[in-house]
Amino acid sequence: MTSKVISIVLGGGQGSRLSPLTATRSKPAVPIGGKYRLVDIPISNCLHSGITRIYVLTQFNSASLNKHIKNTYHFSSFSDAFVDILAAEQTPSNVTWFQGTADAVRQSLHHLAVHEFEYVLILSGDQLYQMDFEDMINHHIETNAEISIATIPVDAADVPGFGILKTDENKMITAFIEKPKSNFESWASEVSPEMEAEGRVYLASMGIYIFNRKLLYELLEGNERTDFGKEIIPQSIEGHRVASYQYEGYWTDIGTIPSFFEANLGLTDDIPKFNLFDKNPIYTRARMLPPSxxxxxxxxxxxxxxxxxxxxxxxxxxxxxxxxxxxxxxxxxxxxxxxxxxxxxxxxxxxxxxxxxxxxxxxxxxxxxxxxxxxxxxxxxxxxxxxxxxxxxxxxxxxxxxxxxxxxxxxxxxxxxxxx
The missing domain is CATH 2.160.10.10 (Hexapeptide repeat proteins)
Structure with a gap:
C-alpha cells in the first residue's frame, strides 16, 4: 500500500525556540547525533517503510537544507522515488508565505497533483523516533478511516504540553482538547496494560497524520484554515472517521534547546531509547572522511x-x-x-x-x-x-x-x- 502514499515533511517556521541553532539554518537542517540532520529522521522512517515519494516544505533559511537534500538523497533514474524541497513561493494566486501547517500543505497541493496517490502522510521535521509507517497505513485502511492520527500515551504530568485525544472502543477519536491545564481526568482512553501500569492513559497527538487524498483536498480548498492541530483536526472529528494509531515506542519533540540537548546526550546511554545501531540505519550525507x-x-x-x-x-x-x-x-x-x-x-x-x-x-x-x-x-x-x-x-x-x-x-x- 505504500506505493499509493506521498509523504510531506513540514519544516516548521522560524524555529525561534531552537535559536541560535536556527539563526542561519532551517529547523530540519539542525545537526543531531554528530553526523545527521533532523530531517534525516522522518525521511529515513519513510524510506524504511517503503515510502519513496517525499516532499520537504520549508520557507526559512532553506539554503543549508537544500544543499543537504541535494547531496544526500539520490535515486535511480528508472525509479519514481524522490526527496524534493518545496520552499514557500509567491504565485499570481497567492502572495503570502506559509501561514501554518495546513496552509503550507494547501499551497503545495498543485505540486502533488501531478502524481498518482490515494493517501498523504504528513510528518513533522523536528521529532526523534523510529516508526513503521506501513503499519500505520494498514491500520488506516483496515479501520476505514478518512484521517489517522499517530498518538502516544502520556501521563498526567505531560498532559498540559500536548493536544489530547479521546477514543472510543473502536479506536476512533471522538474528541480533542488542546493542552488542558486541569480537570482532564475524564480524558483518559483505553491503552495497553503496559502503558496503564505506567499511568500513561492519556493519548497525545504526535503531529503525524494520514489523510485520504479526496478528503484532504476538500478540507483545505475554499477556506482559510491555517493549522492542522488547532483547526483542521478538531473540526473534522465530528463529521469524519478519524482513527487513533497508538504508538508506544520512543518519541520526543525536540523543538527547544533543553529537549534538543537531552535527546542528543541520550544517544550516549548504554542502551539508548533511540537506537542508532538498529538494522534500519538513519540515512544521511555520505562523507568521504578519514577515521577519527x-x-x-x-x-x-x-x-x-x-x-x-x-x-x-x-x-x-x-x-x-x-x-x-x-x-x-x-x-x-x-x-x-x-x-x-x-x-x-x-x-x-x-x-x-x-x-x-x-x-x-x-x-x-x-x-x-x-x-x-x-x-x-x-x-x-x-x-x-x-x-x-x-x-x-x-x-x-x-x-x-x-x-x-x-x-x-x-x-x-x-x-x-x-x-x-
Missing part, C-alpha cells in the same frame, strides 16, 4: 563521529561531531560539539597561531560543561565554559544561555583565557 584519530584521551559514554583529531584529557557523556579538533589537556563534560564543515590547512593554522588567534575547534587545557558548541567555532586555549555558578539566561553575543545550557554560536570566536 584519538591520542591520550579517556572516553566515557561518548559518541565520536568521523574525521576528528582529538588529544583531549577526558570526554564524558558527550557527542563529538564530524571534523572536530580538540587540544591537549581539555576536558569535555555533558556536551554536544557539532564539529566543522571543513578542515583548515596547515598554512592557515600556522598563520592563526602566529597572530595568537584561536584555530578552528577547541584549544588546549579547556574545561567545558553542559554546552552545545555549534559548527565552525574557534575556541582558544584555557577557555572555561559553564563550570561555575548557574548562568543567567540571555544572549551574550558569541553565545546564549538557556536553562543552564550554554550554546556557542556558529562561527563564534572565543579568545584564549575566556571564562563563561
Amino acid at each position: 584519530k584519538i591520542s591520550g584521551t579517556t572516553l566515557k559514554s561518548s559518541i565520536v563521529a568521523d574525521g576528528c583529531i582529538i588529544s583531549a584529557k577526558e570526554i564524558t557523556h558527550s557527542i563529538i561531531g564530524v571534523r572536530t579538533r580538540i587540544g591537549v589537556g581539555t576536558i569535555i563534560e555533558n556536551c554536544y560539539v557539532m564539529g566543522s564543515d571543513n578542515y583548515q590547512t596547515l598554512e592557515q593554522i600556522a598563520e592563526l597561531k602566529e597572530s595568537a588567534s584561536p584555530i578552528m575547534g577547541i584549544g588546549n587545557n579547556c574545561h567545558i560543561k553542559n554546552a552545545i558548541i555549534d559548527k565552525n567555532t574557534y575556541i582558544g586555549d584555557n577557555v572555561i565554559i559553564n563550570c561555575g555558578e548557574k548562568l543567567e539566561d540571555g544572549d551574550y553575543g558569541t553565545h546564549t544561555v538557556q536553562d543552564g545550557i550554554v550554546v556557542v554560536k556558529k562561527r563564534a570566536i572565543i579568545p584564549s583565557g575566556t571564562v563563561i
Whole structure:
C-alpha cells in the first residue's frame, strides 16, 4: 500500500525556540547525533517503510537544507522515488508565505497533483523516533478511516504540553482538547496494560497524520484554515472517521534547546531509547572522511563521529561531531560539539597561531560543561565554559544561555583565557 502514499515533511517556521541553532539554518537542517540532520529522521522512517515519494516544505533559511537534500538523497533514474524541497513561493494566486501547517500543505497541493496517490502522510521535521509507517497505513485502511492520527500515551504530568485525544472502543477519536491545564481526568482512553501500569492513559497527538487524498483536498480548498492541530483536526472529528494509531515506542519533540540537548546526550546511554545501531540505519550525507584519530584521551559514554583529531584529557557523556579538533589537556563534560564543515590547512593554522588567534575547534587545557558548541567555532586555549555558578539566561553575543545550557554560536570566536 505504500506505493499509493506521498509523504510531506513540514519544516516548521522560524524555529525561534531552537535559536541560535536556527539563526542561519532551517529547523530540519539542525545537526543531531554528530553526523545527521533532523530531517534525516522522518525521511529515513519513510524510506524504511517503503515510502519513496517525499516532499520537504520549508520557507526559512532553506539554503543549508537544500544543499543537504541535494547531496544526500539520490535515486535511480528508472525509479519514481524522490526527496524534493518545496520552499514557500509567491504565485499570481497567492502572495503570502506559509501561514501554518495546513496552509503550507494547501499551497503545495498543485505540486502533488501531478502524481498518482490515494493517501498523504504528513510528518513533522523536528521529532526523534523510529516508526513503521506501513503499519500505520494498514491500520488506516483496515479501520476505514478518512484521517489517522499517530498518538502516544502520556501521563498526567505531560498532559498540559500536548493536544489530547479521546477514543472510543473502536479506536476512533471522538474528541480533542488542546493542552488542558486541569480537570482532564475524564480524558483518559483505553491503552495497553503496559502503558496503564505506567499511568500513561492519556493519548497525545504526535503531529503525524494520514489523510485520504479526496478528503484532504476538500478540507483545505475554499477556506482559510491555517493549522492542522488547532483547526483542521478538531473540526473534522465530528463529521469524519478519524482513527487513533497508538504508538508506544520512543518519541520526543525536540523543538527547544533543553529537549534538543537531552535527546542528543541520550544517544550516549548504554542502551539508548533511540537506537542508532538498529538494522534500519538513519540515512544521511555520505562523507568521504578519514577515521577519527584519538591520542591520550579517556572516553566515557561518548559518541565520536568521523574525521576528528582529538588529544583531549577526558570526554564524558558527550557527542563529538564530524571534523572536530580538540587540544591537549581539555576536558569535555555533558556536551554536544557539532564539529566543522571543513578542515583548515596547515598554512592557515600556522598563520592563526602566529597572530595568537584561536584555530578552528577547541584549544588546549579547556574545561567545558553542559554546552552545545555549534559548527565552525574557534575556541582558544584555557577557555572555561559553564563550570561555575548557574548562568543567567540571555544572549551574550558569541553565545546564549538557556536553562543552564550554554550554546556557542556558529562561527563564534572565543579568545584564549575566556571564562563563561
